[in-house]
Amino acid sequence: FDLNQPTNETNSMPLTEGPVTLTPEPVKELASGLSHMRHEINNHLSLIMASAELLRLKPDMAEKLVKSIVDQPAKISKELKTYGDVLERIVGPIR
Numbered sequence: 229f230d231l232n233q234p235t236n237e238t239n240s241m242p243l244t245e246g247p248v249t250l251t252p253e254p255v256k257e258l259a260s261g262l263s264h265m266r267h268e269i270n271n272h273l274s275l276i277m278a279s280a281e282l283l284r285l286k287p288d289m290a291e292k293l294v295k296s297i298v299d300q301p302a303k304i305s306k307e308l309k310t311y312g313d314v315l316e317r318i319v320g321p322i323r
Contacts, residue, residue, distance in 0.1 A: 244320035254318045265311040272300040272307075 250258075279293040316322055 242321070244322055248319045250318065258315065258318060261311050261314050265307050268307045269304050272304050276300050 276297050279296045283290060283293045283297075
C-alpha cells in the first residue's frame with residue numbers, strides 16, 4: 229500500500245479533483261457533523277484522562293479503568309469514519 233497513491237476502496241467512482249461547489253444545505257450538514265464529531269471525540273478523550281487520573285488515585289480499580297481506556301480509540305475511529313463517510317457522500321470520493 230502506497231500512501232502517496234490515492235485509492236478509493238469503497239467504490240469505482242473517480243476521486244474528486246478540483247473545486248467542489250456546495251449549496252448552503254450540505255455546508256450546514258458538514259458543519260453540524262464536524263461539531264458533533266469534535267464533541268464526541270472530546271468526550272472520549274476526557275474519559276481517557278479521567279480514567280487515567282482515577283487509576284493514579286485508585287489503583288485497585290485498574291481492571292475496570294483500563295478497559296474503559298482501551299475502548300476509547302475504537303470509538304474515536306468510528307466517529308472519524310462516520311464523518312468521513314458523510315464528507316465523501318457530499319463532496320465525492322476523497323481518498
